[in-house]
Amino acid sequence: MTKELSYTIEEVSQILKVSKLTVYDLVKKGELPVFRVGRQMRLDAKDLENYIENHKMNQRDFSSPAQVVPPRKIEAKDSRNIVISGQDIVLDILGKHIEKYSDYKTLRSYEGSLNSLIAMYNGTCDIVSVHMFDGDSGEYNLPYIKKILVGHPYILINLVLRKAGFYVQKGNPLNISTWDDLSKKHVNIINREKGSGARILLDEQLRIHNISPKVIKGYEHEESNHLSVASAVSTGVADVGVGIEKAAKMVGVDFIPLITERYDLVILKNPENKHLIHIVKEILSSPLFQSEITSLGDYDHSKTGSIIYETF
Incomplete structure (x- = not known):
């Protein structure tokens, strides 16, 4: 070692x-x-x-005989460590602002939306980013959060709006434009891992369009982030993948927009997080933070900082 x-x-x-x-x-x-x-x-x-x-x-x-060991005393510096979970670069910018305007030190986890939310339920994440589409209501995030964070008070705040859709090869040679096109025999997809927002979007769309995953060629082939999916399409490993617009432009593949997704933040409402929630609200509403998001391109901050839902 x-x-x-x-x-x-x-x-x-x-x-x-x-x-x-x-x-x-x-x-x-x-x-x-x-x-x-x-x-x-x-x-x-x-x-x-x-x-x-x-x-x-x-x-x-x-x-x-079993011995009772007292818990390790947590020093003040430890209590200022917070974990932000999710993959978007906007979260890195948020973490930078949190450290600049508070005593918190931010740590990053890069798990998908569902796994991050479960981690929050288990007490291992402080700020979780989510983009989970519910096919029955057509709504993002809240239907899942209400079921998973049972017994936990929380606040749901919008981070950004962004486009989700298909990554396709330059010129879209297979003319892929709808969810039904994924079931064509000559179309090979690259999927995201279970629990990711992109995987949930795909699975929900297949369900409401009555398409069995069994007829989707490449459905079992998974990658763990947007850039890897876009790269697989770029190199010809797959014909199509589901992801966000930003990654398409970074890799250099064509993008077919299908839906505007609400990319939100979840924070538990407890005494320890009272100051953290205040800091995050102030940052998201600040012109400086929003101007940085604008400079990235491909993000809509018209709802950034808006409280989508809050338990009392």
Whole structure:
């Protein structure tokens, strides 16, 4: 283990054989100290070794009577660590503003919408971004949040509006333009992972259009982010994929817009988050933040900062 000077979060999760969200939770609690290299968090190899040694259980641990171990005291600096979950670059800008105008230190998790929301329910995420389409109501996010965050008070705030649709090869040689086109035998798709907003959009559209996933060629082939899906289309690995407009322009594939999705933020309403909610509201409503979003292109901030729903 000492051959490596430091590890990424993903490498730590592989070494410990746990999910990345579990690692982020340990970081948030201060049990795994990290440092930053640009936007990336890294963990010193010696610190990982110390963590493993401190959590080893020997035979005596199992044979001796159970002992009550007091919880580790969380220092003030630990309580200022917050985890923002989601993949859009807008979240990186939000994290930068949060650190600039408060004492919070932001950590990033790159899980999809559904998995991020479940992580929030389990207490391992502080700000979750969601874009989950409900085919029955035609509404984004709230139908899912109401079912998952049962018993938790929360606030839902709009971050941006953005276009979602198809990535297709330059010139759209297969003339793909509708959800029904995905079922054609000569069309090969690249899918997103289960729990991502793009995967939910696809599955809901297939359901309401009465299209079985079994007839979709490439349905089982998954990638974990918008850029990877767009790149698969660009290189000819697939003919079409579902994602957002920004990634299409970054990779250089054509984009067929199909829906305007509401990309929202969820924060639990509790005493610990009262100041955080205030900070996020102020940032989202500020001209400076909105001008940065405008400069990126392909985002609509007309509803940015609007409270979509709030429990009382």
